[in-house]
Amino acid sequence: MQFTDENCFLCGTTITKEHRTPVFGEWMQDKYNLRNKELLMLDKSVTTFDQLTIPCCDQCHLNHVLPLESEIEDAAKTEYDGICTLDQKRIFQWIGKMYYGMLVTELIKEKDPLIMPENPVSENPQMLGKFKTFYQVLQSLRVPMKFSDFLPCSVFILQVAPTEDDLPFEYQDELTTMCFSIKLGPVVIVCKLLDNGIIRNVLNRLYKLTEDRELHPIQVAEFKARVFYAAYIFNVVPDYFIRPGKPEDEQLILDSLIDDITNEVFNPFEPLAYAHMLEEMLKPWSIREKDILENPQKPISFLTDDNGEFKTIKQFAK
Template sequence: MDLTLYDPFEKMQFSDTNCFLCGTNITPEHRTPVFGEWLQQKYKLPDKELLMLDKSVTTYQELTIPCCDHCHAHYVLPLEAEVAEAASKGLEGLQALDQQRMFQWIGKMYYGMLVTELIKEANPLMTPAYPVSEDPKMLGKFSSFFMVLQSMRVPMVFSDFLPCSIFYAEVAPLEDEQPFEYQDELSTMTFSIKLGSAAVTCVLLDNGIIKRALGRLQHLAQGQQLHPIQLAEFKARIYYAAYLFSIIPEYFIRQVKPGDDHLVLDTLIDDVTQDVFNPWETLAYAHMLEEMLKPWGIREQEILQAPQQPLSFLLDAENRFKPMERYVR
């Protein structure tokens, strides 16, 4: 069994002629969809548009990444089939899915968006304000992420950690008009997706630290049906925590011995010489919440009417869960 990892970041090997997962030379027509075909069909996504960082527009159907036939057949399709089966059972099915498989599925979509942006930066429609390929720190972070994402292809055991935080929430049907939603933030490596009433938000490459830090938030949401505006706040709190997260975990492969059929990865986090989180800033959080609340037209001034206690649809004045059936302006 080949336990060799592929590192496209070493030579910035991002093109339409290298498989995204193993690096094999391929022809440009060898592709796999970033968002699985089952997902596109179920939620009628193929012709819906997506705006990229260089201001070009693509559709879900057109959003594909280079992938060799072997990786497509042996790794991508089985993963998509597993998630499709879990998603057919709603939130309960997704929560029951092996967490490493959920990490791989979300990671594949996130990385697909990242690879698409990196390929586009070679010939952009408009040069992005902050090109991903010109930030050494971010490239190092993406390289570490890709190492653990290769658990899709190379059997890999994470020793006492999962390289991400995964949050689940259920959405109440009464005023839910969006059967599918997707958001990501490349720099903080945060990704959220809503499949019917089931919402999943994931912070990649934090080793579960943010989930532990926001444990009370997940506990409050557990067993509740969130109004869509409450889900928006739920995500804003997670996205802002990812924005404050200030360290990059390191991963180390244990020595491979003859006969080994998988890799074992250990991790190290430098929480001695630097803080794990940057200080909370109410104004910065308000900006994040305002962005998430755009569909309701709620602006920063309203969010910060009481600066010491920003507007919340999730929590009451005693920080208890606030049940909500309808949003009334």
């Protein structure tokens, strides 16, 4: 794991600065007209989607990155149904590649920033430890690797109703909590990396309520807030171990262990902190903290009613 322009982001081999791969696949940039759209980085510098590339050797680019992007592109052609048929390990690798690409870009920029970020990622030893652990499972993109009885993330696939949805593409990431969401037309994928599916289990009942339903965009925003907040209070980092193998083995098998004895898996839920997260996600609807916490012990929900059942929203009046 080396944060430089002279080492392949995936295998670490030494390369020249011309060897790059896009963080966001070219098919995505073309389909959603992203090439010249601007992105604000943590050091307040501005880049565009087509300028956002990471160092990548020819072998990793041709043999691992391009086939992955092609697989996602094909699945996305049939939107929700296609994305749902993907192996979730491939979704993990795809989200992981984009997340890690943003991370590498930010860390390279921190060496010569336009404005030094308030909390530089490179100066947080705990975060660098998490990234190192994540990098180990990201190697499944190029090394034949089987996760024994887990997936190193929680993946949620949501379907957006077209009535009031005017956003063809959107993405959000939170580097420190390792949370990522991306919208491809009517499909939204939300992913918390490095939790071994724990958040998926915690939110399973809510997720089941949304399955095969078309959600209003405000409901998608709330679902993202719930995942991002769960990632914020998630308090453990898995350890991964390569199972001893035989010379004739064709893949590595990884086992995992989470220390939930000396560490609480989640920090306590704080309604005010969740309200801040939800307020951020609900900005397009101008819904403020006081509205969210009208009942301080039960923040507002657009997904479920007072009985915990799914709430149908066709149109939303601001």
